[in-house]
Amino acid sequence: MEQSGLSAADLAPAIGRTNRVYEVLNGKRALTLPMIWKLHELFGIPAQSLIKPMKQA
Numbered sequence: 443m444e445q446s447g448l449s450a451a452d453l454a455p456a457i458g459r460t461n462r463v464y465e466v467l468n469g470k471r472a473l474t475l476p477m478i479w480k481l482h483e484l485f486g487i488p489a490q491s492l493i494k495p496m497k498q499a
Contacts, residue, residue, distance in 0.1 A: 456480035
Protein backbone atom coordinates (compact mmCIF):
# COMPACT_ATOMS: atom_id res chain seq x y z
CA MET A 443 0.00 0.00 0.00
CA GLU A 444 2.75 2.43 0.91
CA GLN A 445 4.61 1.88 -2.35
CA SER A 446 1.47 2.55 -4.38
CA GLY A 447 0.23 5.38 -2.18
CA LEU A 448 -3.03 3.56 -1.41
CA SER A 449 -5.22 4.10 1.62
CA ALA A 450 -7.74 1.82 3.29
CA ALA A 451 -10.50 3.66 1.43
CA ASP A 452 -8.82 2.77 -1.87
CA LEU A 453 -9.05 -0.94 -1.00
CA ALA A 454 -12.72 -0.76 0.02
CA PRO A 455 -14.10 -1.53 -3.48
CA ALA A 456 -12.22 -4.83 -3.45
CA ILE A 457 -12.55 -5.84 0.20
CA GLY A 458 -15.60 -4.09 1.61
CA ARG A 459 -16.11 -1.37 4.18
CA THR A 460 -13.04 0.23 5.67
CA ASN A 461 -13.47 -1.61 8.97
CA ARG A 462 -13.22 -4.90 7.06
CA VAL A 463 -10.12 -3.59 5.23
CA TYR A 464 -8.45 -2.94 8.60
CA GLU A 465 -9.43 -6.42 9.84
CA VAL A 466 -7.73 -7.95 6.80
CA LEU A 467 -4.65 -5.74 7.12
CA ASN A 468 -4.32 -6.57 10.83
CA GLY A 469 -4.62 -10.31 10.20
CA LYS A 470 -7.92 -10.68 12.02
CA ARG A 471 -9.80 -11.69 8.86
CA ALA A 472 -8.64 -13.73 5.89
CA LEU A 473 -9.12 -12.67 2.30
CA THR A 474 -11.95 -14.46 0.54
CA LEU A 475 -11.68 -15.69 -3.03
CA PRO A 476 -13.90 -12.84 -4.35
CA MET A 477 -11.70 -10.31 -2.51
CA ILE A 478 -8.59 -11.88 -4.05
CA TRP A 479 -10.03 -11.69 -7.56
CA LYS A 480 -11.08 -8.05 -7.10
CA LEU A 481 -7.65 -7.06 -5.76
CA HIS A 482 -6.08 -8.84 -8.73
CA GLU A 483 -8.35 -7.14 -11.26
CA LEU A 484 -8.33 -3.63 -9.77
CA PHE A 485 -4.70 -3.34 -8.70
CA GLY A 486 -2.86 -5.96 -10.76
CA ILE A 487 -1.68 -7.81 -7.67
CA PRO A 488 -0.71 -11.36 -8.66
CA ALA A 489 -3.44 -13.63 -7.28
CA GLN A 490 -0.82 -16.21 -6.34
CA SER A 491 0.76 -13.77 -3.89
CA LEU A 492 -2.62 -13.22 -2.19
CA ILE A 493 -3.38 -16.92 -1.77
CA LYS A 494 -1.50 -18.02 1.30
CA PRO A 495 -2.49 -19.25 4.74
CA MET A 496 -3.00 -16.72 7.50
CA LYS A 497 -0.35 -16.57 10.20
CA GLN A 498 -1.47 -18.28 13.39
CA ALA A 499 -1.67 -16.07 16.47
